[in-house]
Amino acid sequence: MDYSNFLLMRGELSLIVVIVLLFFYDTFGSKKSQKLFSVTACVLLAAQTIFNIIPSVPDSSFAGMYQISPIISIVKTILNIGTLLVFIQSVAWTKLEHVVVRRGEFYILTLMTLLGMYLMISSGNFLLFFVGLETASLPIATLVAMEKFRHDSYEAAAKYVFIAVFSSALMLLGLSYVYGVTGTLYFEDIAARIGDTPLAMVGLVFFLAGMGFKISLVPFHLWTADVYEGAPTQVTSYLSVISKGAAVFALALVLFKVFPAVESVWQPILYGLIIATITIGNLFAIRQKNLKRFLAFSSISQAGYIMLGIIAGSAAGMGSLVYYVLVYIFSNLAAFGVISAIENKTDRVSMDDYNGLYRTNPKLSLAMMLAMFSLAGIPPFAGFFSKFFIFAAAAEQGFYILVLIALINTIISLYYYLLVVKAMFIHQDDCVIPSFQSSGALRLSISVCVLGIVLLGIISVIYTQIYQVSFGVFGL
Amino acid sequence: MNFLSLFVLIPLLMMVGLALSKGMKQIRWVAVVGSSIQLLLAISLVFLYLQERASGNTAEMLFTASSMWYAPLNIHYAVGVDGVSVAMLLLSAIIVFAGVFASWKISPLPKEFFLWLILLSIGVFGFFISIDLFTMFMFYEVALIPMYLLIGVWGSGNKNYSAMKLTLMLMGGSAFLLVGILGIYFHSSADGHFTMNILEIAKNHAIPMSAQYLFFPLTFVGFGVLGAMFPFHTWSPDGHASAPTAVSMLHAGVLMKLGGYGCFRVAIYLMPEAANELAWIFLILTGISVVYGAFSACVQKDLKYINAYSSVSHCGLVLFAILMLNTTAMTGAVLQMLSHGLMTALFFALIGMIYGRTHTRDIREMGGLMKIMPFLSVCYVIAGFASLGLPGLSGFIAEMTVFVGSFQHTDTFHRVFTIVACTSIVITAVYILRVVGKLLYGPVQNEAHRQLTDASWFERLSAITLIAAVAGLGMMPSWVSDMISQSINTIIERL
Numbered sequence: 002m003d004y005s006n007f008l009l010m011r012g013e014l015s016l017i018v019v020i021v022l023l024f025f026y027d028t029f030g031s032k033k034s035q036k037l038f039s040v041t042a043c044v045l046l047a048a049q050t051i052f053n054i055i056p057s058v059p060d061s062s063f064a065g066m067y068q069i070s071p072i073i074s075i076v077k078t079i080l081n082i083g084t085l086l087v088f089i090q091s092v093a094w095t096k097l098e099h100v101v102v103r104r105g106e107f108y109i110l111t112l113m114t115l116l117g118m119y120l121m122i123s124s125g126n127f128l129l130f131f132v133g134l135e136t137a138s139l140p141i142a143t144l145v146a147m148e149k150f151r152h153d154s155y156e157a158a159a160k161y162v163f164i165a166v167f168s169s170a171l172m173l174l175g176l177s178y179v180y181g182v183t184g185t186l187y188f189e190d191i192a193a194r195i196g197d198t199p200l201a202m203v204g205l206v207f208f209l210a211g212m213g214f215k216i217s218l219v220p221f222h223l224w225t226a227d228v229y230e231g232a233p234t235q236v237t238s239y240l241s242v243i244s245k246g247a248a249v250f251a252l253a254l255v256l257f258k259v260f261p262a263v264e265s266v267w268q269p270i271l272y273g274l275i276i277a278t279i280t281i282g283n284l285f286a287i288r289q290k291n292l293k294r295f296l297a298f299s300s301i302s303q304a305g306y307i308m309l310g311i312i313a314g315s316a317a318g319m320g321s322l323v324y325y326v327l328v329y330i331f332s333n334l335a336a337f338g339v340i341s342a343i344e345n346k347t348d349r350v351s352m353d354d355y356n357g358l359y360r361t362n363p364k365l366s367l368a369m370m371l372a373m374f375s376l377a378g379i380p381p382f383a384g385f386f387s388k389f390f391i392f393a394a395a396a397e398q399g400f401y402i403l404v405l406i407a408l409i410n411t412i413i414s415l416y417y418y419l420l421v422v423k424a425m426f427i428h429q430d431d432c433v434i435p436s437f438q439s440s441g442a443l444r445l446s447i448s449v450c451v452l453g454i455v456l457l458g459i460i461s462v463i464y465t466q467i468y469q470v471s472f473g474v475f476g477l
Numbered sequence: 478m479n480f481l482s483l484f485v486l487i488p489l490l491m492m493v494g495l496a497l498s499k500g501m502k503q504i505r506w507v508a509v510v511g512s513s514i515q516l517l518l519a520i521s522l523v524f525l526y527l528q529e530r531a532s533g534n535t536a537e538m539l540f541t542a543s544s545m546w547y548a549p550l551n552i553h554y555a556v557g558v559d560g561v562s563v564a565m566l567l568l569s570a571i572i573v574f575a576g577v578f579a580s581w582k583i584s585p586l587p588k589e590f591f592l593w594l595i596l597l598s599i600g601v602f603g604f605f606i607s608i609d610l611f612t613m614f615m616f617y618e619v620a621l622i623p624m625y626l627l628i629g630v631w632g633s634g635n636k637n638y639s640a641m642k643l644t645l646m647l648m649g650g651s652a653f654l655l656v657g658i659l660g661i662y663f664h665s666s667a668d669g670h671f672t673m674n675i676l677e678i679a680k681n682h683a684i685p686m687s688a689q690y691l692f693f694p695l696t697f698v699g700f701g702v703l704g705a706m707f708p709f710h711t712w713s714p715d716g717h718a719s720a721p722t723a724v725s726m727l728h729a730g731v732l733m734k735l736g737g738y739g740c741f742r743v744a745i746y747l748m749p750e751a752a753n754e755l756a757w758i759f760l761i762l763t764g765i766s767v768v769y770g771a772f773s774a775c776v777q778k779d780l781k782y783i784n785a786y787s788s789v790s791h792c793g794l795v796l797f798a799i800l801m802l803n804t805t806a807m808t809g810a811v812l813q814m815l816s817h818g819l820m821t822a823l824f825f826a827l828i829g830m831i832y833g834r835t836h837t838r839d840i841r842e843m844g845g846l847m848k849i850m851p852f853l854s855v856c857y858v859i860a861g862f863a864s865l866g867l868p869g870l871s872g873f874i875a876e877m878t879v880f881v882g883s884f885q886h887t888d889t890f891h892r893v894f895t896i897v898a899c900t901s902i903v904i905t906a907v908y909i910l911r912v913v914g915k916l917l918y919g920p921v922q923n924e925a926h927r928q929l930t931d932a933s934w935f936e937r938l939s940a941i942t943l944i945a946a947v948a949g950l951g952m953m954p955s956w957v958s959d960m961i962s963q964s965i966n967t968i969i970e971r972l
Contacts, residue, residue: 379622
């Protein structure tokens with residue numbers, strides 16, 4: 002047996018090592034030593050990130066089953082950074098009495114989904130892709146049900162399981178059609194053999210629908226708000242940024258690698274999906290009072306913007322997409338960090354509870370405001386740059402109308418993001434949340450996110466690097 | 478380090494200083510020192526610019542510098558100024574300076590107020606020095622967003638509604654603008670080496686006619702929203718009426734000029750063919766702005782609404798003159814920007830000061846203020862005279878040049894619209910004199926007003942600075958107009 006195949010998979014293997022170590026720690030560690038569990042998990046993940054930080058050269062192993070390229074490595078690093086931020090945010094939450102007994106599960110299961118995402122984006126074969134996808138989605142149901150004594154959490158988990166299974170089934174059906182037409186599951190072989198025969202197209206559409214559920218594109222988005230609301234805030238933040246980012250990236254890779262020959266078929270489909278996703282997501286977000294639901298709908302519309310990078314189908318599109326996901330991780334996690342800080346302290350997540358927050362908690366309000374501005378795409382914050390680049394990538398391919406529609410939607414989104422700012426800065430309230438000091442870990446994570454929001458845009462080298470390696474996807 | 482970058486750097490340092498300062502005294506100190514340095518910088522820029530021109534430098538833009546920012550999209554941080562931008566920078570610096578004194582006693586949260594105000598000024602200054610489409614657009618948006626909080630937190634009246642309306646409408650304009658900019662960028666060169674640099678795009682002259690037809694209207698409307706072009710002007714009266722004094726000053730005085738400046742720097746300069754073909758559509762719209770704004774001002778009862786509608790009318794005249802596409806009218810447009818900027822800032826400053834004393838802006842509830850606060854009233858009369866175009870003050874020079882330029886077109890269409898726009902002069906006189914008569918003369922309406930005091934020293938300083946500028950422009954327009962028309966010529970040559 003040739004072990005050199007495994008060398009390429011060092012990202013996955015090191016992650017498995019981390020998982021196993023944590024598992025042993027959780028199982029055999031003394032009760033006293035477990036106090037350091039969260040810190041250990043963060044440190045191990047950070048070490049794993051640094052270990053894999055150098056982008057790999059393009060290569061494949063197991064006869065093309067597993068593929069790696071610089072852009073894939075970079076995406077894995079980005080996912081790692083996001084997960085690390087979520088972990089840091091969760092430290093305080095996992096110390097709560099009802100969560101502490103499940104602390105080990107939280108970290109281990111989250112890392113397992115991360116492993117699934119790794120496999121999903123590194124796969125060169127639909128079999129591995131599917132295995133990765135399932136690994137990435139099923140443990141999330143457990144995570145959603147983490148606070149199972151809460152009815153919401155329980156219900157959300159049930160919904161998530163049904164949707165995950167249903168969408169997987171849809172996707173499998175589609176993939177079986179594709180297999181039937183081309184006789185293979187390897188990406189390169191399918192790409193060479195596929196034509197726009199009706200059967201193959203049905204397969205493609207089912208595949209898109211399946212992925213649509215994972216990314217929560219409209220009209221496959223109905224589960225999103227309930228699950229986001231019911232899940233513990235830490236899990237919601239993981240779902241809305243990491244899980245979504247990985248799924249978008251996987252979809253992009255599959256469309257570019259497997260279906261480039263039928264671009265004329267999936268482009269119009271995506272065109273419609275993008276318009277529906279951005280618009281519906283935005284319109285529903287306007288009416289939300291619960292901030293978690295609010296961010297759920299905002300994340301739906303953000304997914305629509307991310308899809309602009311896919312429809313562009315160019316190196317610029319790919320680079321902008323990855324950059325957008327990176328910026329989105331920082332912006333959204335800053336927002337979720339503030340939400341969980343306040344939720345941990347007061348158990349309040351409604352927008353009205355934030356009235357007058359600036360007077361009592363100016364730093365948290367500023368962080369939240371920066372997050373909202375970045376999500377809305379206001380300069381000089383990173384969100385502006387990521388939006389600009391993704392619009393530029395779409396415009397380069399001549400999608401001016403689509404860009405205009407998306408831009409008009411940013412006005413709607415600005416409206417509801419400003420509602421949060423308005424609540425914090427302008428509104429006054431008698432029962433305003435009192436001043437408090439949030440936990441050190443949360444402050445650290447929010448600070449890192451804010452730093453990212455401010456610096457990611459102004460420092461151009463990050464986007465330039467991502468842009469350069471994104472040519473690898475297209476073999477240019 | 479380029480000299481022009483100081484215009485952005487100094488406000489940035491000011492923001493740092495403000496963030497660190499404690500107590501009202503330190504905040505004022507930082508704001509005054511910073512804005513004074515900025516003003517001195519703008520004045521010295523004018524002299525440097527004139528010196529450079531006098532020594533025979535005929536380059537389109539002076540003091541240019543450029544450094545690569547985002548290589549994949551060929552985005553540079555590129556700066557440079559011509560006569561028009563120098564004039565606009567000076568205007569902005571004067572108004573920021575006056576604005577600081579006008580908000581001497583701002584409360585609550587003075588530190589935050591100045592932070593946002595200075596951020597707004599960064600956007601304005603950055604916009605005028607940029608010659609790269611991307612940075613220009615970025616600064617444009619930087620200037621817009623602080624408005625929301627400035628109006629929302631420190632505003633008066635129906636402030637939540639106004640702040641949201643203003644922000645959303647201006648951002649809506651920038652949505653069109655962004656598509657326009659992307660369209661310009663992806664057609665900027667025939668050989669695929671696209672560029673964001675305005676000078677290079679103009680030199681390449683490669684945007685095909687079909688693309689110009691699409692992107693000229695988008696860009697023009699995008700900037701036109703900020704220039705209060707009919708029917709996109711509705712944010713302006715509400716926004717101005719609700720904003721705190723210094724913000725009204727900065728917004729009407731400078732921010733609305735971003736629209737006019739962008740219209741000709743980006744839309745007309747880069748897409749001259751489409752400008753020639755499509756100017757008539759926008760001429761009609763801006764013609765409506767001019768007259769409609771003036772008529773609306775006649776029936777308002779709130780002092781700020783009167784000036785806001787008068788701004789719609791005057792800013793409409795700026796766009797109107799730009800669309801005449803000849804040197805005289807365009808020079809007039811820039812003069813009108815300067816003149817309107819200064820006198821509107823003066824108006825809003827005075828209204829703020831009067832409102833701070835009487836706590837009402839309804840003209841029916843005030844009267845005879847000339848006896849009570851002579852200094853403020855005299856200033857108000859001067860501002861009014863400038864607005865209705867009395868010779869010797871800035872308004873006369875600007876409107877004269879605009880209408881002379883407009884009359885150079887001999888065809889019926891332009892003639893008719895010029896005459897229609899000319900009527901606004903008369904209407905302006907109506908609403909200005911109505912307010913002056915009602916507010917300043919006549920019997921004292923409210924006996925409680927007799928206790929009120931006249932302007933304090935910081936208010937006087939703010940007003941006198943602006944009056945000096947208005948009068949200076951009116952008495953000695955030649956040095957500004959020469960500087961401007963020289964730069965306008967290079968744009969006209971392309972048409």
